[in-house]
Amino acid sequence: MKALRRFTVRAQLPARLSGLAELSVNLRWSWHTPTLELFESIDPALWVSGERDPGRILGEVDPDRLSALAEDDGFVRRVDELVEDLHSYLDRPRWFQKQVDGGADLPSGIAYFSMEFGVSEVLPNYSGGLGILAGDHLKAASDLGLPLIGVGLLYRSGYFRQSLTADGWQAERYPSLDPQGLPLRLLTDDAGAAVLIHVAMPAGRVLRARIWIAQVGRIPLLLLDSDIADNDVDLRGVTDRLYGGDQDHRIKQEILAGVGGVRAVRAFTQYENLPAPSVFHMNEGHAGFLGLERIRELRSDGLDFDDALAAVRASTVFTTHTPVPAGIDRFPADLVRLYFGDGGSGSSLLPGLDMDRILALGRESDPALFNMAHMGLRSAQRANGVSLLHGRVSRGMFDELWPGFDADEVPIGSVTNGVHAPTWASPRWLDLAERVAGRELMEEARGWEKLHEVPASELWATRNDLRGELVSEIRRRLRASCLERGSTEAELAWTDEAFSPDVLTVGFARRVPTYKRLTLMLRDPERLRALLLDPDRPVQLVVAGKSHPADDAGKALIQQIVRFADRHDVRHRIVFLPDYDMSMARYLYWGCDVWLNNPLRPLEACGTSGMKSALNGGLNLSIRDGWWDEMYDGRNGWAIPTADGVDDARRDDLEAAALYELLEKSVLPTFYERGTDGIPERWVDMVRHTLETLGPKVLASRMVRDYTVQYYGPASRAGHAVAADGWAGARALAGYRRRVDAAWLAVTVRDVEAEGLPDTPVLGSALTLSAGIDLGGLTPADVTVQAVFGRVDSDEQLHDVVTVPMTHRGPVDGVDRFAAETELPLSGAVGYTVRVLPHHELLAGDAELGKVAGPATV
Known part of the structure; x- marks a missing residue:
């Protein structure tokens, strides 16, 4: 029979273990390895079956086990130490408090x-x-x-x-x-x-x-x-x-x-x-x-x-x-x-x-x-x-x-997105980072250069171990998926040998809207098959992702991958793992050698999965879109060329061919070219370079500091400014905006005069611009007037513009005159104009109101 309601009953904790309750309800455990290890030690088998959930552990563990742990002085001491560590984490001043104490x-x-x-x-x-x-x-x-x-x-x-x-x-x-x-x-x-x-x-x-x-x-x-x-x-x-x-x-x-x-x-x-x-x-x-x-x-x-x-x-x-x-x-x-x-x-x-x-x-x-x-x-x-x-x-x-x-x-x-390193970096990398530069390496954008001291053999051994862990997880999940799809135990002996801990492993995991092109890798199935089954330099491919329940087009893409991966000749080299979530993602980011991303540029806003891979020494193989467009440097992975300006089908053909070419000619040779010590020197150099250079750039701590300095701080100051004196600033700003709205159609640049321009101007030649402005009832303090220089195209449009502020010189014949003395900032076909923008000290910028006025005639 079916239950009317489901609810959770937790075991009564012995007094000596009361700290476990506090540790379980603060989600800091989700990125704090010692706390995770503590809960795992309560019941390792239950930890796996209970999906790494401390609350579930405390609800389902045998009470006798808890009683035994309460008598274990070593375990009790670990609980108390971790509770004290949590309190210290919650209470001690951190970066923000130091900024405030420093006067920020x-x-x-x-x-x-x-x-x-x-x-x-x-x-x-x-x-x-x-x-x-x-x-x-x-x-x-x-x-x-x-x-x-x-x-x-x-x-x-x-x-x-x-x-x-x-x-x-x-x-x-x-x-x-x-x-x-x-x-x-x-x-x-x-x-x-x-x-x-x-x-x-x-x-x-x-x-x-x-x-x-x-x-x-x-x-x-x-x-x-x-x-x-x-x-x-x-x-x-x-x-x-x-x-x-x-x-x-x-x-x-x-x-x-x-x-x-x-x-x-x-x-x-x-x-x-x-x-x-x-x-x-x-x-x-x-x-x-x-x-x-x-x-x-x-x-x-x-x-x-x-x-x-x-x-x-x-x-x-x-x-x-x-x-x-x-x-x-x-x-x-x-x-x-x-x-x-x-x-x-x-x-x-x-x-x-x-x-x-x-x-x-x-x-x-x-x-x-x-x-x-x-x-x-x-x-x-x-x-x-x-x-x-x-x-x-x-x-x-x-x-x-x-x-x-x-x-x-x-x-x-x-503000370019970032990822939380303690959540996404493997404990192996966290331990190595702490040993080399301290745990703050994963929170601060400094100290990453010390990874240069880590021997190539250790970097390579870490990558091999993580790939091996991923292969074990793939086999476990593959077997479970096959059983769920109707296979019997007798049919699944092959899953014990699926994937190999020694083969280059490529990961592709994300949501499955069509623009992310889940099936670009299948554009030429036989060429992909040849890559998977190459006897000397094989590749194995793990794919995961969810399509929105109402998106049948996305589901069809998943089905294409699954049907290809079901083929008997390649099923040990390519897999689609269902139910992609954070628990699966960690293994993929830790173990994949290459992270593949091939969206239609520029439809990927950022795409942080490749950042998580990079934190684990993974190399990105990606279209230059989102974060990869700004952080690819030629040594931290490979950029798939884009084919703009052609129809979608042709574009997919060209970019898929470029993907295959990079795998065949660059990625696989770099991975499989080994020295006498068995280490792929060029590959490990790229791994080291990725960790040293991308590590500090992709951190969520960098992102949040950027938000704090560039957005939260200015927004807070602006908010206080408009709230002061009983919202006097808000009233003043709103009143200013109403005045601007009412007057703006009448604001016009009446005339522009240029003086001092030589017959043959050169870069840096002096020029004086003067303009007569009808302010439509506004005052000179209500606006900013700019001289705008730029390169001129065939339609007389300005590009690569440079703006120069113009100063108020007073009213002449009922028109306010503004002037600027400047040097020509550009060479080539250059033009100029003059424009008027609203200006108020409580605006974030002069473009905020979306109003600009220029000459009355062209």
Whole structure:
């Protein structure tokens, strides 16, 4: 018979082992090897079958075993030492505290919103790279001591568990997760009752959610859960699964994440007696409605909509992970009206907010759609992409919000993603790093050059050991998958010899949207077969990844790989492993010699899996997209040439051929060319170079420091500036914006005069430009005027521009005159113009308002 409800009962811990409970609920264990080893030692077999879950160990271990361990003085001493170490980790000053003590002006708190968080496979609240990145962000923030709060949803079925049918088609199942069996605690009030947040729904209904807290080292992660008896049946299902359901289900999730998330932060800081965050960070547009909730809060404090928007923008950061418009969440405007409107012009969900103003924040070219990324950009003063290339792509993709500006002037910067080394580096590498340079090597961008002292033999032996561990794991998972697909034990003797610990191993594992081109390696099946079965220099290929349940095209790609890998002649050299998650990923990153990535450039925003491989001495073989575009240096792997400007089929043919060519002519010879000592000298040199040069660049600690210095600090200062003196700054900035909006159509460059230019100008020739500007009622202090020089193309467009500020020389005949003296900064066909931009000390930059005025005539 089937149980009505599932819940977890844990064993009563002996008093001497009470510290195990504390160690199990702080997810620092997920990246702290000594704590992991402690729990494994309780019951090694249960540790494996229980999927490395300390909470599950404590729930399922034999009580007699716990009693015996309580009498083991050595074990008790280890528990006490690790509890003391955890306390030290949580309490001692770290990088952030040292900056503040050194006088740095940094935020008092950051609220970091994401739709998914990949902290541990034990808490399956993630689907892919976005969630893993968010989890690594929290862990690095903890290591650095940032006062950060994570905010998301608790999905009762996670994403999904993947298996394969007999014919290789992806099948999904959705296990029901018990929050009480996870490393979570419930936020309660002073009387011990669960704190609930309330969000108004249409037809007078209310969506309620409780708040679970996952402690990620020093960082609390708030996860909202709607599956409570107080909700109607359909509202209980709002947090049922990640990325499931239709648009109606999706908008309810995003309202809960954004509006409910802000309310959860307020409740948490109140009951935990913590300072309110001074910065709000949206990790993608999914939580974009948080800006509306913060505007509502300020409206109730007496600010009008414009004042409140100015205040919210100043202290908000928006990160986009999407390189294509199709990846942006868009809702029908009528659906937004349904959830935010009250039947009139206002909002019942957010009282005090005008419906037209809400819709304007998400406006795009199609008035019938509401664009969540546009809302994120309009409600945040600072925005960024997640690699240098992605920053450029984003500036081009969103340039419609800044008309009149060249794409490279759009105010979207970039912070290249990073990965949390203690989570993703093998314990073997962690031990080696600690011995050579100290454990801080994995948290700081220094000391990596000391790896040059490690003998080649040790580097090679480490790589061989890790490849051997991966092969054992592949065989275990391959056997389990075959049984699940219908094979019998009698048919599976061959799996004991599948893969080899001595063969070059290539890994490809990620989500399976079509642009990542899972099957590019199959473009020429016979050529791939020859590579796999080469008698002298074989290659073996391990593939993994999940396709979205509604993406049949992605599932078809998986099926193609599975059917090829099922062939009897190659099945010992290529495998598709189902149910890709963090536990599988570690083995792949540790053991693969080469990490393959072949997306359609430039559709990979960052793609951090190759970074994790690099931290383990893996070499990347990748299209120059995302992070690899900026960090490839010719010695840390191989760049697959791209074939731009041809049709998709031809492009796939060309890039697949280039992939095969690199494997045949470069990768395999470098791996198999051995010295008399059996060591591939050139390969090990590349491994060493990868560790030394990529190691410090790919760290999540570097990423979080970049966010802190470049985004959180400025956002916090801007937020304080607009809040000072009873929001005087917000009112001043909003008033300025209204004046600019009203006057801007009349702002015009009336005339431009050039003096001093010789008949034959040369680079560096002196030039004086003077311009008459009609400011349309604005003052010279309200604007900045620039002389703009650039190379001129056949359409008279300027490129490679250089701007020179022009100073106000006073009014002449009713027109303000500005002038600049400069030297010609460019050679070749050069042109110039003059433009006017809004300027205010509380703007993040002069391009922020998206307004520019130039000459009245061409």
